[in-house]
Amino acid sequence: MRAIIYIGNGTQLAEGNAEFCTFINTIKKKRPEIIQELGFLKMSYPTIEIACEKAIAAGADELIVVPVFLFSSSDIKYEIPDILNSLTTKYSNITIKMTKTFGFDPEIIALAKEKILDTSINFTNSEAVLLVGLGNERDDEPATRLYSVAQLLESQLHLPVFHSEIKGEPSYPAKLEVLSTRYQKIYILPYFLFTGTHVVAIDQERLHLQKANPDCEIVICESFHYHPLLEQAILHKISELVS
Numbered sequence: 375m376r377a378i379i380y381i382g383n384g385t386q387l388a389e390g391n392a393e394f395c396t397f398i399n400t401i402k403k404k405r406p407e408i409i410q411e412l413g414f415l416k417m418s419y420p421t422i423e424i425a426c427e428k429a430i431a432a433g434a435d436e437l438i439v440v441p442v443f444l445f446s447s448s449d450i451k452y453e454i455p456d457i458l459n460s461l462t463t464k465y466s467n468i469t470i471k472m473t474k475t476f477g478f479d480p481e482i483i484a485l486a487k488e489k490i491l492d493t494s495i496n497f498t499n500s501e502a503v504l505l506v507g508l509g510n511e512r513d514d515e516p517a518t519r520l521y522s523v524a525q526l527l528e529s530q531l532h533l534p535v536f537h538s539e540i541k542g543e544p545s546y547p548a549k550l551e552v553l554s555t556r557y558q559k560i561y562i563l564p565y566f567l568f569t570g571t572h573v574v575a576i577d578q579e580r581l582h583l584q585k586a587n588p589d590c591e592i593v594i595c596e597s598f599h600y601h602p603l604l605e606q607a608i609l610h611k612i613s614e615l616v617s
Contacts, residue, residue, distance in 0.1 A: 377409035377434035378402075378612065379425050381441045381454065384414035385570040391418050393568050394442070397600030404609055409434045415449060422457050430465060437461075437470045438615055440608060444477030444565060445507070445516045473611040477565070478519055481607040483526055486563060488603075489595045490531065493561055500558035502534040503527065506546050506576050507565040509539025517542055520565060540572055547579050554583055554590040563595040567604070573597050 380401070382394040395412065402410045409432045413425030420428075426437060439458060441450055458470050476482055490503055505527075507520045520537040528535035534557075538549035553560050562580060564573045577594055584592045598604060 375409065375433050376407055376436040376438060376616070377411065377429035377432070378405060378407050379422070379429060379437050379439045380410070380412040381422055381425075381439060381443075382412065382414050382418070383443065383449070384416045384418035385568070390568045390570045393600060397605070398442075400600075401605055401608060404605070405612065407438075415453065422454065423461070426458075426461055430461075430468060435468055437468065438612060439470060439472040440612060441472065441475060442567065442608065443475045444482065444567065445519045446475050447508075447510045447516050448512060450475060471615055473615050476607040476611055478522060479607045479610070481603040481610070482598075483523065483530075485598055485601055485603040486523065486527060486565070487530060489598065490527070490561055490563055493593055493595055495531075495533070495561060496559075497531075497533060498559075501561070502536060502553055502557045502559075503531065503561045503563060504550060504553060505535065505537045505563050505565050507537070507539055508572060509542030511542050514542075517544075523565070540575065546576065547583075550579065550583055550592070551587075554587045554592065557590065559591045559593065561593050561595055564597050566597045568597055568599055 380398045385391060398412045409429050411425040411429050413420050413422040429437060441454060443450055462468060462470055505520055505524050507516055510516050517539055524535045524537040538544045538546040540546050564576050566573050580592050580594055
């Protein structure tokens with residue numbers, strides 16, 4: 375019997391975890407599998423191990439693991455596979471497959487564009503967009519993928535679109551400071567699924583720089599949250615793996 379295991383990163387903000395659970399409950403209704411569980415990688419309960427064990431106890435012998443992450447990093451490449459490998463060692467009759475991340479899928483690009491357009495952007499030469507992702511000091515892939523997203527959005531919006539990271543390079547505070555001297559208005563798009571602690575930090579840095587440089591208006595776009603376009607991207611990834 376097949377089971378779907380949805381994995382969230384987990385956050386210290388209870389509302390972020392609650393938002394993830396509500397979103398996953400919506401997706402569960404769109405899939406035919408009787409066994410569907412969710413788990414968190416860190417800081418939250420239930421853990422990935424508990425979610426998988428619960429599915430196996432319910433009779434699942436095939437687990438489709440769905441990391442609800444925008445980009446692959448060390449979490450996706452090493453931490454989650456290590457957890458899943460230990461499960462296959464413990465349960466030799468269990469098959470485990472994991473979907474790919476979806477931060478560069480067409481649905482997510484459309485969602486990013488929608489969030490920018492929701493700010494009533496004016497499309498003048500004095501405006502620019504800055505994407506901000508988490509990044510990883512030990513892995514260049516998130517930065518490379520975020521750069522690709524920026525290039526694609528730039529071609530669609532016909533505005534300068536830059537990228538930066540909270541962890542890694544280019545550094546978000548440094549990039550924002552440079553752009554604030556070149557443009558009269560900057561639209562910051564947090565490339566995150568929900569408003570967690572990282573998005574709060576992004577906004578705090580924005581407010582700090584806004585006070586230091588009042589000639590530049592700095593606007594923060596809404597995070598993705600759990601949008602129907604995100605739902606479509608996840609369901610598409612599952613269908614690719616089980617079809």
